[in-house]
Amino acid sequence: MQITRAGEYAIMGATCLARRGLGKAVMIHEVCKEEHIPRSFLAKIFQALTKAGIVRSQRGIRGGFTLARPSAEITVLEVLEAIEGKLAFDRRLQEPASCHDTHACTLCDLFTEAQHRVREIMGSTTLADLTRPKAEVMKRIQGGNLHNGNGPRARALQTI
């Protein structure tokens, strides 16, 4: 019941890029130093994020990584699932065949709801949110007003 190190590093790395702004290429080395992540491991993670269209890479001298889109349009859920695959609380929710009691399994319902709650908050929090001052973030997260609004946050939520 934990997210993996790779998933955690992905969020940290992407957030680090978010803090630098959209245009500037940041070398993997800098991100590692700042976030205390092993270099070659992060390289691998950023590769995956590149394929997922979350970051953009630039090879050669003066190369590095940038976010592919504004940080306010990238959700934490998106980053996490790019690395770990679709978030599933239990194997039942991945391969429904593994539940024999297919007709009316209340446990499946419980797991589905738990998973939904996690996806909801992860999907409504963007990288931009993580770069904001702590007090603001706390207020937003615990405020519970994740459902309303028309900003990028609401748009992001639609894809869940």
Next chain:
Amino acid sequence: MQITRAGEYAIMGATCLARRGLGKAVMIHEVCKEEHIPRSFLAKIFQALTKAGIVRSQRGIRGGFTLARPSAEITVLEVLEAIEGKLAFDRRLQEPASCHDTHACTLCDLFTEAQHRVREIMGSTTLADLTRPKAEVMKRIQGGNLHNGNGPRARALQTI
């Protein structure tokens, strides 16, 4: 980001006992057959649940397992944590030292909130709930009225 098979089996096994009522000892063999769980694996799991005071065991001929308390007083969270240890969404929430940015880590806040949401629903759902008809359970889970009420459910929630 998944619960383990052991955790899942524990909930299934305990729920199976809940369906049989409080008094009657159920042999491990019966539970396994009913829930499609490997026998020696479930034996191990029930051992742990016994130590945790969730089920009670009876050796010898006509032995077996029963719930140690009424099913309405045992939460799914309790069963899960008896097997998997305290539910932690990320290692940061277990050993805070692993987060270097101790002063104002917004990611820690996000994870804390996600974890809280999972604990909330798992901690407010009892084994008795899982034995009820699907429609009822769905209504309760999604109703969102998990905070009010004075029943065993509210009591259970206090320990979270």
Next chain:
DNA sequence: GGTAATTAAGACCTTTTTAGTCCTCTTTTC
């Protein structure tokens, strides 16, 4: 065009966890 700096890709490795099994011992009932 050469060279240094940078990411890409994938093979490889080590440790830990998962998901069990198996065997022997103890307890309990008949």
Next chain:
DNA sequence: GAAAAGAGGACTAAAAAGGTCTTAATTACC
């Protein structure tokens, strides 16, 4: 005391986690 349970510990195979290493492929600059 025999038979039928669970208790407990040792063991194992497979998968996942958490990385490392090597060899490209690009790119900027001289």
